[in-house]
Amino acid sequence: MPSSPSSWRPSSPPSKERIQALVDWAFYGGWYDYRRVINGVSRGLNQALDVTQLVEVLVNGVNATMQLRDAALFLAESDGSLTLRGSVGFKEEITSAQVKGDGTLVRFLRSNAEPIETPRLRQALEDDLSAEERALLACDEVRLWLPLVSKEELQGVLLLGARLADELFDAEDHRILGTLAQQAALAAENVRLVEELRHRLAESEEAHQRLLCGREEERKRLARELHDRVVQDLIRLCHQLGTCQGLWKGSPVNERLEATRGEMLRLLDELRRICNDLRPPTLDVFGLDSAIRSHVEAFSTQWSGTIDLDLAKHDKDLPEEVAISLFRVCQEALANVARHAEATRVQIRLSLSLDEVELSIQDDGQGFVVPSRLGLFAKDGRFGLLGMEEQIELVGGRLQVISQSGEGTEIKTQVPLAISRATCSGLAHTQPKVMR
DSSP states (O other), X not given: OOOOGGGOOXXXXXXXXXXXXXXXXXXXXTOOOHHHHHHHHHHHHHHOOSHHHHHIIIIIIHHHHTTBSOEEEEEEOTTSOEEEEEEESOOHHHHTOOBOTTSHHHHHHHHOOSOEEHHHHHHHTOSSOOHHHHHHHXXXXXXXXXXEEETTEEEEEEEEOOBTTOOOOOHHHHXXXXXXXXXXXXXXXXXXXXXXXXXHHHHHHHHHHHHHHHHHHHHHHHHHHIIIIIIHHHHHHHHHHHHHHHHTTTSHHHHHHHHHHXXXXXXXXXXXXXXXXXXXXXXXXXXXXXHHHHHHHHHHTTOOSEEEEEEOOOSSOOOHHHHHHHHHHHHHHHHHIIIIIOOSEEEEEEEEOSSEEEEEEEEOSOOOOOOSSGGGGGGGXXXXXXXXXXXXXXXXXXXXXXXXXXXXXXXXXXXXXXXXHHHHHHHHHTOOOOOO
C-alpha cells in the first residue's frame, strides 16, 4: 500500500504531475495513472496475433487501467457485421447484441472514426435505425464508443462503460483513447488477416490430407481390382493354355502355346508385383512387420546388398493409416537406396511402445547434404523425401533425415499413437468418395 499523502511535505510548489498523483491516490489508492498504462496497452496491441490476445488487451487491459465498470469488444466479420468477442460487466442487452454490416450504425461508425459518447451518437442517429441498433443505443451502461477504423474499413468497436468513480470522459481522455483506437484498429486488422491466413492454411492442409488419403484409397481399390479381375483372368487363361497344350502334343502349335503361356506367366508375376506395391496384402492380414519383411524379400532379389531387420512383433493393431504410412516410408527409402545411395548394407528397425511407434532405415551409402526444408528438393524434381514427410505428417508423426556426404543416411520416423489415432479418426470422417 502507498503511504498517506499527509506525510508528504513539499519543499517547492507541487508540479502538475505531483498534483495528478495526489488526485489518483485519493480516488484510486495511489497507483492509478492510466495515461502511462495506456502506453503499455499500445505495446500489447503490437504483439497481439489472435482474438484472445486482442480481447485481453482491449477489454481486460483498458477496463482495469481506466477503472471502468464495463467494457466490450465487437469485431467485424467478413460480411461487415459486428460480433461480440469479449466483455466485462455489461448485461445481456449488450452481450447478445447483433449488429448488421449494412446497417446505419456501422456506416456511421465507419465514417466517424472518433470516440463518441452515447448521447451524441443517439442524437446523430435518430432515424433509420433497425430494432437491434435502437436496443443497443438504448443501453445507458455504454458511455463511450470507440470505432476501430483502418483503411476506411470498420474493424470493430470498443464500448466503454462508466468509471467506478463516475468521472466523465474529458477531452484529454478522448484524445488518448482516439489514438488508442487507431492502434487497436491496426491490431484488429492484423488479427483478422492472421486468422484468415490460418484458416486458409488449415483448409489447404485438410485438402492435402484428403488428397493423400484419396490416393491411398485409390491404390487399394486398384490393387483389389487387378487381383480380383485381371490376375484371376490370367490364371484362368494360363490353365486353359495348359489344357490346349495337352491336346496338341507333338505339334508345332504346342511350342507356340508354350511360349505364349510363358509370357502370360511372366505378366502374371509382374501384375502381382504391381498389386503388392499398390497395397501389400500382408499388411492388412499379418501387420506392418510382416509387410516390411515381405517387401524386403522381394527387394533383395533385385539388390545385391545386405539388409538387417530388427522388427518388433506388435501385439496390438496399429491404426491402418499409421501402418500404411510407415510401410510407404520403408518402400520409398529402399527405392532411394537402390537408385542413389550406392550402399552395401541397410538396417531397418521397427519398435513399438505403448505411446509411440518408431521406424528407422539406415544405409552405409554415399549420403548427401540435407537442406533446411525437404520441400527444397521439389525444385529439382525430387519428391521422394518430401512425400515421406507428408505421409508421416498425415498421421501426426515426425520424419527426420540424418545424412552427411560420405557417411550414409538414416530415415527416422516417430508417430505418437494417441495423436495418430485422433488424427486418423478425424480423417476417416472426412474421407472423400472414390469415383469408379
